[in-house]
Amino acid sequence: MSVTAAQGFEAAGVAAGLKSTGKPDVALVVNRGPQKTGAAVFTSNRAKANPIMWSQQVVKDGVVEAVVLNSGGANCFTGSFGFQTSHLTAEKVAEKLGVSAGDVVVCSTGLIGTGDEVFRQKVLDGATAAAEELSDDGGEHAAHAIMTTDTIPKQAVRERDGWTIGGMAKGAGMLAPGLATMLVVITTDAVLTAEQADAVLRGATRVSFDRLDSDGAMSTNDQVTLLASGATGIEPNLEAFEAELAALCLDLAEQLMGDAEGASHNIRIEVRRAATEGDAVTVARSVARNNLFKTAIFGNDANWGRVLAAIGTTDAEFDPYNVDVSMNGVRVCSEGGPDRPREEVDLTPRDTHVVIDLLVGEATATIMTNDLTHAYVHENSAYSS
Amino acid sequence: MSVTAAQGFEAAGVAAGLKSTGKPDVALVVNRGPQKTGAAVFTSNRAKANPIMWSQQVVKDGVVEAVVLNSGGANCFTGSFGFQTSHLTAEKVAEKLGVSAGDVVVCSTGLIGTGDEVFRQKVLDGATAAAEELSDDGGEHAAHAIMTTDTIPKQAVRERDGWTIGGMAKGAGMLAPGLATMLVVITTDAVLTAEQADAVLRGATRVSFDRLDSDGAMSTNDQVTLLASGATGIEPNLEAFEAELAALCLDLAEQLMGDAEGASHNIRIEVRRAATEGDAVTVARSVARNNLFKTAIFGNDANWGRVLAAIGTTDAEFDPYNVDVSMNGVRVCSEGGPDRPREEVDLTPRDTHVVIDLLVGEATATIMTNDLTHAYVHENSAYSS
Numbered sequence: 001m002s003v004t005a006a007q008g009f010e011a012a013g014v015a016a017g018l019k020s021t022g023k024p025d026v027a028l029v030v031n032r033g034p035q036k037t038g039a040a041v042f043t044s045n046r047a048k049a050n051p052i053m054w055s056q057q058v059v060k061d062g063v064v065e066a067v068v069l070n071s072g073g074a075n076c077f078t079g080s081f082g083f084q085t086s087h088l089t090a091e092k093v094a095e096k097l098g099v100s101a102g103d104v105v106v107c108s109t110g111l112i113g114t115g116d117e118v119f120r121q122k123v124l125d126g127a128t129a130a131a132e133e134l135s136d137d138g139g140e141h142a143a144h145a146i147m148t149t150d151t152i153p154k155q156a157v158r159e160r161d162g163w164t165i166g167g168m169a170k171g172a173g174m175l176a177p178g179l180a181t182m183l184v185v186i187t188t189d190a191v192l193t194a195e196q197a198d199a200v201l202r203g204a205t206r207v208s209f210d211r212l213d214s215d216g217a218m219s220t221n222d223q224v225t226l227l228a229s230g231a232t233g234i235e236p237n238l239e240a241f242e243a244e245l246a247a248l249c250l251d252l253a254e255q256l257m258g259d260a261e262g263a264s265h266n267i268r269i270e271v272r273r274a275a276t277e278g279d280a281v282t283v284a285r286s287v288a289r290n291n292l293f294k295t296a297i298f299g300n301d302a303n304w305g306r307v308l309a310a311i312g313t314t315d316a317e318f319d320p321y322n323v324d325v326s327m328n329g330v331r332v333c334s335e336g337g338p339d340r341p342r343e344e345v346d347l348t349p350r351d352t353h354v355v356i357d358l359l360v361g362e363a364t365a366t367i368m369t370n371d372l373t374h375a376y377v378h379e380n381s382a383y384s385s
Numbered sequence: 386m387s388v389t390a391a392q393g394f395e396a397a398g399v400a401a402g403l404k405s406t407g408k409p410d411v412a413l414v415v416n417r418g419p420q421k422t423g424a425a426v427f428t429s430n431r432a433k434a435n436p437i438m439w440s441q442q443v444v445k446d447g448v449v450e451a452v453v454l455n456s457g458g459a460n461c462f463t464g465s466f467g468f469q470t471s472h473l474t475a476e477k478v479a480e481k482l483g484v485s486a487g488d489v490v491v492c493s494t495g496l497i498g499t500g501d502e503v504f505r506q507k508v509l510d511g512a513t514a515a516a517e518e519l520s521d522d523g524g525e526h527a528a529h530a531i532m533t534t535d536t537i538p539k540q541a542v543r544e545r546d547g548w549t550i551g552g553m554a555k556g557a558g559m560l561a562p563g564l565a566t567m568l569v570v571i572t573t574d575a576v577l578t579a580e581q582a583d584a585v586l587r588g589a590t591r592v593s594f595d596r597l598d599s600d601g602a603m604s605t606n607d608q609v610t611l612l613a614s615g616a617t618g619i620e621p622n623l624e625a626f627e628a629e630l631a632a633l634c635l636d637l638a639e640q641l642m643g644d645a646e647g648a649s650h651n652i653r654i655e656v657r658r659a660a661t662e663g664d665a666v667t668v669a670r671s672v673a674r675n676n677l678f679k680t681a682i683f684g685n686d687a688n689w690g691r692v693l694a695a696i697g698t699t700d701a702e703f704d705p706y707n708v709d710v711s712m713n714g715v716r717v718c719s720e721g722g723p724d725r726p727r728e729e730v731d732l733t734p735r736d737t738h739v740v741i742d743l744l745v746g747e748a749t750a751t752i753m754t755n756d757l758t759h760a761y762v763h764e765n766s767a768y769s770s
Contacts, residue, residue: 047697047705047721077693078704079722109641112690215676218698220690271770291604291676291757294763299766302721305497306602308462320432321464336432338463338498372676373766374759379758380677381684 005166006228013145016126018072026126035230038064049076062194078115262375390551393614401511403457411511420615423449434461447579463500591635647760692709
């Protein structure tokens with residue numbers, strides 16, 4: 001399933017010893033064609049890891065033969081040695097597949113600053129082993145090999161009009177937007193030009209991964225790659241394709257939210273009647289990043305005051321004294337004052353829905369986030385990642 | 386001490402039943418003159434509490450007779466009834482003192498949405514009682530009465546050239562900048578015009594309270610008020626006065642950092658060689674607000690990768706591959722790569738010093754923040770505030 005659900009793809013996941021647990025840590029996804037279309041979006045963090053800098057060059061011509069991914073080390077801030085490692089990894093895969101290294105995307109995740117000679121050798125050996133284990137049902141193995149603190153692999157598949165889109169994702173912390181924010185590989189057997197692939201990928205990620213903001217921390221390494229094999233020979237209706245791709249990305253984003261480090265609530269913050277979509281996103285993101293709001297939800301406390309205090313720090317168009325806030329269907333604040341008693345809100349379910357009505361315009365947007373919990377603090381203070 | 390250290394001031398703190406614990410919760414500070422100069426800075430949160438909206442009008446003419454403060458309820462998002470409460474509180478104090486209500490500043494702190502008739506009556510009764518208990522050594526009582534989750538009162542005094550400045554502050558959560566960020570009252574017996582008081586207060590808070598960012602959450606209620614009685618008859622050297630005022634504000638800000646909710650580290654993030662002071666503040670604040678950095682410090686982990694990842698999200702002028710990072714004197718990152726082993730850094734002391742050298746210009750700035758701990762999550766999830 002996942003990246004091998006569409007025709008024309010093979011994948012593998014192997015254990016190369018990067019993870020101290022001995023679990024799989026190198027994945028490979030190969031496009032067997034006939035088309036080799038590729039597009040990608042990258043973290044907008046200015047502190048970019050070596051594999052990001054390598055892969056940005058690879059996707060420029062719209063041709064991608066394969067994606068090789070490793071967990072167990074970010075190869076970020078590891079200097080020119082680290083960049084060489086990304087380059088050598090691509091060369092190793094290219095050699096095994098008989099393609100050009102310049103068409104091999106490299107992704108890494110793990111601790112920043114990890115990328116020494118031991119790391120390099122393990123990644124190269126892992127890439128070799130993965131190339132030898134490629135199979136057309138290897139998607140499940142690949143999805144496992146990219147996990148870090150994820151507790152479950154994230155996979156999704158959608159079919160329509162004869163073509164299929166499949167994807168895998170990893171991400172459990174440092175989930176915040178700025179284009180891509182985690183490692184994701186998506187494959188399709190539809191026929192797409194490089195320009196079409198780029199356009200639909202940007203359109204789909206804008207309303208899915210970019211709306212996920214688990215802990216406000218933007219990664220140095222994350223990347224979403226789309227590969228199209230054209231194996232069905234079907235040229236899709238592009239609007240339909242982008243809609244399905246967005247739905248698949250949203251599905252993966254929701255899986256990421258559901259498995260975020262230490263979280264006990266999946267929180268959808270929906271802003272309605274904003275002046276612009278940008279305003280709606282700004283307001284929802286400000287609430288999503290407010291630690292006092294996040295801890296209140298953890299404590300099952302419908303603390304709408306903390307919502308309004310967070311909205312007040314934005315430059316969005318709104319009147320602080322004419323805002324409605326509902327939580328799980330109970331309007332706790334109307335016209336900037338108390339409405340129903342907060343005790344009426346049941347925040348015990350994991351799924352939490354906060355609706356903020358700005359009463360200004362017509363635009364709407366939803367940000368997906370998580371609560372701030374003891375487990376989040378534990379997971380991020382007890383272990384380096 | 387504190388607000389009654391300077392000549393010409395009286396203060397009181399009384400228990401009015403706003404706090405369920407029965408502890409003091411209404412404070413009053415009165416300027417007996419001969420001058421009645423006042424200036425204030427307010428939260429820049431657009432969601433402003435009723436006492437803020439009242440007090441902004443009061444200070445416009447540069448004359449302030451008294452400041453009345455309550456804990457146990459923020460009187461924020463309590464509608465026109467709440468604004469009336471602030472107005473009535475000022476009138477009650479004015480009536481007792483024989484002054485104009487338009488010269489009485491009102492400050493409130495506590496849970497947003499709290500401000501019903503019971504609250505109003507308790508505040509009014511408390512204001513009456515405080516006015517009857519005024520004394521020229523009541524500063525200590527006042528400092529206690531404004532505490533919320535603070536564990537200790539915050540007070541400071543500085544003397545120079547014959548004049549004195551004294552101040553009190555409260556604040557333990559929702560500490561983030563945007564002009565004022567907590568309740569602070571400062572008194573002086575120096576002679577100041579309203580324009581001078583306004584200028585020195587803005588200058589001093591810009592480099593003290595505005596550099597405190599404990600948890601990234603900006604309050605709706607916070608305010609710093611400066612009262613000058615002119616009781617010494619001394620016209621101070623303004624540069625010297627602003628320097629002493631800034632030192633006093635920094636002292637209080639450090640006390641706030643030291644008593645921040647649930648914190649186990651006081652973290653100074655110093656950015657050196659930035660292109661501008663604005664860039665230095667932006668970079669330091671981005672790191673201060675990064676939950677992964679904050680949890681790493683809680684875990685005594687010198688995780689410099691999280692520092693660089695946070696810097697990378699800013700638009701400050703810097704080269705991600707030419708940045709040095711030191712923690713408690715150990716340079717763990719140089720030229721954007723690993724330097725000394727992170728294990729060499731001793732993060733067990735409460736005081737933590739992170740130095741980020743951007744190697745670009747001449748500007749520097751320090752942001753004071755705290756770590757993200759289990760106790761912070763507990764305090765902000767188990768109780769409404």
